[in-house]
Amino acid sequence: MWTFIIRRLLQSVVVILGVTLISFVALQIGGDPTFLFVSERATDEEIELIRKALGFDQPLHIQYLTYLGNILQGDFGNSLSYRQPAMEIVLGALPATIELTVFSMIFAIGLAIPFGVFAALYRGTPVDGGIMTLAMFGQSIPNFWLGIMMILFFGLHLKWFPISGHVPLIMPLLQGEFLTAVTNIPKSIYYMILPGIAVGFYSLSRNARLVRSSMLEVLSQDYVRTARSKGISERAVVINHALRNAWLPVVTMVGLEFGFLLGGVVVIETVFSWPGIGRLVFTAINQKDIPVVQASVIVLSVIFIALNLIVDLIYARIDPRVKL
Amino acid sequence: MTNLADTIAIAPVTRSNFSRELRRAGRSMVAAKWPLLALAILFVVLVVAIFGPWLSPLDPNRQNIMLRLAGPMAPGPNGATFMLGSDALGRDVLSRLLYGARVSLLVGISAILVGGTIGTVAGLLSGYFGGWIDDVIMRMGDIQLAFPFILLAIMFLVVLGPGVVNLILVLGIGQWVTYARIVRAQTLSLREKEFVEAARAMGDSTISIMFRTILPNIVAPLTVIASFNVASVILAEASLSFLGLGVPPQTPTWGSMLAQSRDQLIANRWWLAVFPGMAIVVTVLSFNIIGDWLRDLLDPRLKERG
Numbered sequence: 001m002w003t004f005i006i007r008r009l010l011q012s013v014v015v016i017l018g019v020t021l022i023s024f025v026a027l028q029i030g031g032d033p034t035f036l037f038v039s040e041r042a043t044d045e046e047i048e049l050i051r052k053a054l055g056f057d058q059p060l061h062i063q064y065l066t067y068l069g070n071i072l073q074g075d076f077g078n079s080l081s082y083r084q085p086a087m088e089i090v091l092g093a094l095p096a097t098i099e100l101t102v103f104s105m106i107f108a109i110g111l112a113i114p115f116g117v118f119a120a121l122y123r124g125t126p127v128d129g130g131i132m133t134l135a136m137f138g139q140s141i142p143n144f145w146l147g148i149m150m151i152l153f154f155g156l157h158l159k160w161f162p163i164s165g166h167v168p169l170i171m172p173l174l175q176g177e178f179l180t181a182v183t184n185i186p187k188s189i190y191y192m193i194l195p196g197i198a199v200g201f202y203s204l205s206r207n208a209r210l211v212r213s214s215m216l217e218v219l220s221q222d223y224v225r226t227a228r229s230k231g232i233s234e235r236a237v238v239i240n241h242a243l244r245n246a247w248l249p250v251v252t253m254v255g256l257e258f259g260f261l262l263g264g265v266v267v268i269e270t271v272f273s274w275p276g277i278g279r280l281v282f283t284a285i286n287q288k289d290i291p292v293v294q295a296s297v298i299v300l301s302v303i304f305i306a307l308n309l310i311v312d313l314i315y316a317r318i319d320p321r322v323k324l
Numbered sequence: 325m326t327n328l329a330d331t332i333a334i335a336p337v338t339r340s341n342f343s344r345e346l347r348r349a350g351r352s353m354v355a356a357k358w359p360l361l362a363l364a365i366l367f368v369v370l371v372v373a374i375f376g377p378w379l380s381p382l383d384p385n386r387q388n389i390m391l392r393l394a395g396p397m398a399p400g401p402n403g404a405t406f407m408l409g410s411d412a413l414g415r416d417v418l419s420r421l422l423y424g425a426r427v428s429l430l431v432g433i434s435a436i437l438v439g440g441t442i443g444t445v446a447g448l449l450s451g452y453f454g455g456w457i458d459d460v461i462m463r464m465g466d467i468q469l470a471f472p473f474i475l476l477a478i479m480f481l482v483v484l485g486p487g488v489v490n491l492i493l494v495l496g497i498g499q500w501v502t503y504a505r506i507v508r509a510q511t512l513s514l515r516e517k518e519f520v521e522a523a524r525a526m527g528d529s530t531i532s533i534m535f536r537t538i539l540p541n542i543v544a545p546l547t548v549i550a551s552f553n554v555a556s557v558i559l560a561e562a563s564l565s566f567l568g569l570g571v572p573p574q575t576p577t578w579g580s581m582l583a584q585s586r587d588q589l590i591a592n593r594w595w596l597a598v599f600p601g602m603a604i605v606v607t608v609l610s611f612n613i614i615g616d617w618l619r620d621l622l623d624p625r626l627k628e629r630g
Binding site for chain 1 (some may be wrong): 463464466467468470471472473474475476478479480482483484555559562563566567568569579582585586589590592594597598601604605608609612613616
């Protein structure tokens with residue numbers, strides 16, 4: 001077990017180094033990166049000063065090591081438009097993004113499992129056909145368009161849901177205002193429903209299909225036949241024998257899914273004016289605020305990598321077949 | 325997707341059974357109906373992409389401030405009709421939609437060619453030689469997959485700036501790992517087969533064995549992956565265009581049309597959002613349906629499971 005954990009930890013460290021290397025390359029790929037950090041009206045002397053100050057006159061390997069050192073200390077430089085450390089801005093926007101991602105994850109996985117199971121149990125019937133058709137559409141609709149359509153229909157036409165706005169949950173928790181966080185829950189969820197569905201619908205579809213095929217495979221296994229032949233009720237067979245094995249592939253998906261949903265949230269936030277990292281990145285893109293974009297991407301990637309590490313470790317615990 | 329890559333198993337393809345396979349594919353497509361419809365839709369999209377400039381009723385970039393934000397079927401300039409309405413600059417939505425097909429398909433298919441080529445070569449090298457080459461290539465793939473793709477694309481496109489070529493490169497490079505993994509897995513198992521041994525015994529060069537003997541036998545599963553992949557690349561292109569990282573704002577694309585529709589939502593100018601979105605959904609759905617059908621056709625074992 002320990003060798004597995006250590007090996008997996010080392011792997012994660014290598015991947016994080018890879019991420020920093022890629023982001024370093026991204027900075028350099030457009031030529032002299034100094035021009036990304038100066039305003040368009042800067043004079044030659046100013047540019048030269050900034051080049052020196054940021055160390056872009058050094059050899060590449062030195063630049064990378066400095067860059068790495070700064071990142072490790074959480075220093076991405078100052079935002080070009082806010083005159084505040086980029087990291088501070090990104091961390092301020094992080095809770096809203098995490099809230100929405102977790103919500104859409106619960107929506108996607110929470111529905112994908114029953115949908116997939118029912119489709120498998122009623123294979124070939126209209127129930128199966130309906131769920132699979134829905135899933136096929138779900139995998140073909142751009143999440144932001146789904147968001148726009150829901151704004152038009154549920155927000156503006158029926159006026160059931162708000163089309164923008166956010167009630168914080170994590171922020172009050174971090175500030176120790178536990179009571180505020182709890183009383184915020186219903187309202188917070190109300191505001192998350194439309195953007196959460198828009199982000200999660202693709203994952204719901206993909207995972208419903210995954211659960212269905214995984215379930216069909218398990219249902220054809222010998223131990224399920226044995227259980228049935230022993231006269232156990234179908235309900236018990238499905239819940240105790242089939243489901244227990246069928247949901248394992250889903251667990252491995254959870255980590256990857258989280259990263260995918262994070263990517264979706266980044267886009268959806270601009271549709272619903274959600275005050276998270278996505279909207280921050282969107283504004284930063286338009287203002288060419290490179291430090292903020294870099295800090296956002298790296299923070300999200302590190303969260304994603306850490307989460308995958310945790311999922312793998314949990315998986316090793318719940319599935320005894322994983323060789324340690 | 326990776327599940328699929330791991331499980332697809334393919335019998336060696338020879339020239340003699342190719343036409344028989346083609347007839348089987350034709351019969352299966354007619355029998356299944358939906359793939360046939362999907363193929364017809366894709367054909368229409370392709371025609372629109374190629375002949376868009378001749379098909380579109382108006383100039384997609386011609387602004388007409390007097391006639392801005394007209395609803396569908398409203399009268400346009402010089403006796404023409406804005407069949408799908410006009411946008412905030414008075415440009416014809418239908419014409420922009422028809423032009424948009426061009427960029428979506430061009431970017432989707434080119435990105436697959438870029439990613440597919442890099443991935444196939446990497447996978448062949450990895451699977452055929454094994455050892456440290458395999459290690460290096462596959463670890464690079466792991467690192468890339470450790471990034472949520474859209475974030476990676478954002479980071480590069482912010483520095484590189486928007487543009488069709490940049491978009492194709494970033495989207496293409498984003499896809500290579502999928503291809504590399506499946507090609508590697510197939511190469512590993514094919515490497516030990518008799519016909520590969522035979523080619524080696526006849527003194528064929530390594531390159532010839534990789535590209536002439538092994539590659540043709542991997543084309544089938546690659547096609548399946550590619551058709552799903554076109555679908556997801558078109559979605560990614562739309563997302564990036566929506567964020568303002570796609571092609572320059574002048575060029576009409578479905579994603580950028582949606583981005584511009586956002587400011588008009590509150591005023592309920594639905595036509596600006598509904599039509600480009602439907603174009604994306606119908607195209608992507610068709611690619612997905614074709615992908616599903618191809619997978620079932622090429623591996624009946626998978627059909628049994630789902």
